[in-house]
Amino acid sequence: MDPNGSIDDKCESRLYIGNLDLRITEAALLKMFSPFGKIVSEDFLWHTRGPKRGEPRGFAFIQYSTNEEAKLAMEKMHGRLACGRPLVVRLAGEKYMLETADNSTKAGGEGHKLHLTGSSMGQTSRSAKIAAIKNKLKSLEEGSRTKKQKQNDDIS
Template sequence: MVLLLCQKCVCLLLIQDVLNLLVALYDPRSFTDEKSGNRLYVGNLDLRITEAALIKMFSPYGKIISEDFLWHMRGPKRGEPRGFAFIQYNTKEEAKLAKEKMHGRLACGRPLVVRLASEKYWEEVAHNSSKAGGDTIKSGTAGSTSRQMSRSAKIAVIKNKLKALDEERGSSKKQNAG
């Protein structure tokens, strides 16, 4: 019974992510201030980690007010995760606690890299990657720069989210049958 409820929650989270992505496409207020000290860079993410799983991992450390999960926008990996994300907490203290607790922690066999997004090194990395072709799109609970995405990239992201939802449903049916 509990397993079934958890799977329904995951499905609802995935649907909510798709809806938030669509809302973010038209929300010019969705940009966040990376210098505020409450925004974290989360890197070295295994490609199997979903937005919902990321939120679940980081929510014990405080109130998450936004997350930006980055996706490939062009090429053969279009619509697939980039392997890093940004999480913004309500306060700087919550962000620092999450950084202390989560940096180096294993997730799907890989150690997470968690840094404050305001740290100069990460600002330079983001600046350099945008010069290299800007093949990144973001989706998130509070929005992002998604309005810069091409229509086909937006569709690819939504299709991947729906595919993940279908896979979740398929695995829950197998578990219930077994």
């Protein structure tokens, strides 16, 4: 994020590619995504520890030279089958925002979930992000108050 609070160009041109079959190689991934524009960088993630060390983790990141190229690739490749599995393609920062929205809804019971649809995906307003964080904090505070009241009732 830049000092003005808007998402910088790098975030909007960097894609998260998930649900990759373990047979897909870096070269195959680049070949699938290169028709949509100039790929500036690619991060294909591997397990670095444990019994799966050296095996692909099932997701990667691709950075395009422009936001338009990234959006085109996202539109064309999201849901497309690769080795029998539908690819998950979205802006790199979006995964965190979706998880935050899900967690705040689960924790609060009646929390407000962020609605991300169509072309607005990845362009969630700053105020919507703040609202999601406030809902999460509120639900945590309410949960701790309930526990304290129970403890006080038990003592009495």
